[in-house]
Amino acid sequence: MIAPKLVDMFGRLWRAEEQTRAARSVEYFGYVDFTLGLLLLLDPWLSVTLLHVPALTEQGENYLRLVGLLVSGLGLLYIVSGRLNAQGFVFASMLDRPMVPGVMAVLWYKDILPGSLALAFSISDFSGFFVDLVGLAQG
Numbered sequence: 683m684i685a686p687k688l689v690d691m692f693g694r695l696w697r698a699e700e701q702t703r704a705a706r707s708v709e710y711f712g713y714v715d716f717t718l719g720l721l722l723l724l725d726p727w728l729s730v731t732l733l734h735v736p737a738l739t740e741q742g743e744n745y746l747r748l749v750g751l752l753v754s755g756l757g758l759l760y761i762v763s764g765r766l767n768a769q770g771f772v773f774a775s776m777l778d779r780p781m782v783p784g785v786m787a788v789l790w791y792k793d794i795l796p797g798s799l800a801l802a803f804s805i806s807d808f809s810g811f812f813v814d815l816v817g818l819a820q821g
Contacts, residue, residue: 701764704772704814709764711775711810712757718806719754723747733798776814782807 701709722729726746730738738746763771786800 701767702769702772703816705764705767705769707764707810707813707816708760708772708775711813712760712762712764714757714806714810715760716754716757719750719752719757722750723754724750726750733796733802735796735799772814776811779807779811779814 726738726743729735729746759771760775783804786795786804789795790797790800
């Protein structure tokens, strides 16, 4: 198989042709993650208010901004992989996302993460898993 040229890959970012349903759902999930990450990065207090999380210390605010940076970066990875129809990435996300609710439950149980935040991440990731599963099943 011949590797695509860099210019062709940038062209796919602009116009994704022959994109599978699963790749499209990964892309859409990436937009959700990217947006949520930007909200955490730019305004962590909005998230604290919406999720009814206890007030942040300065260090906590910085950590929440760091989480926002990581989540938005992950969202961008999902967007690009979906646009490029990266089936390996789509499959890998199918293996990763069902584990998120279990990890969040452990973090909540050990009192590392507030329940509302753990629930928000769990719902976001697990619903994305079901959307991708339907996309893969339909081709």
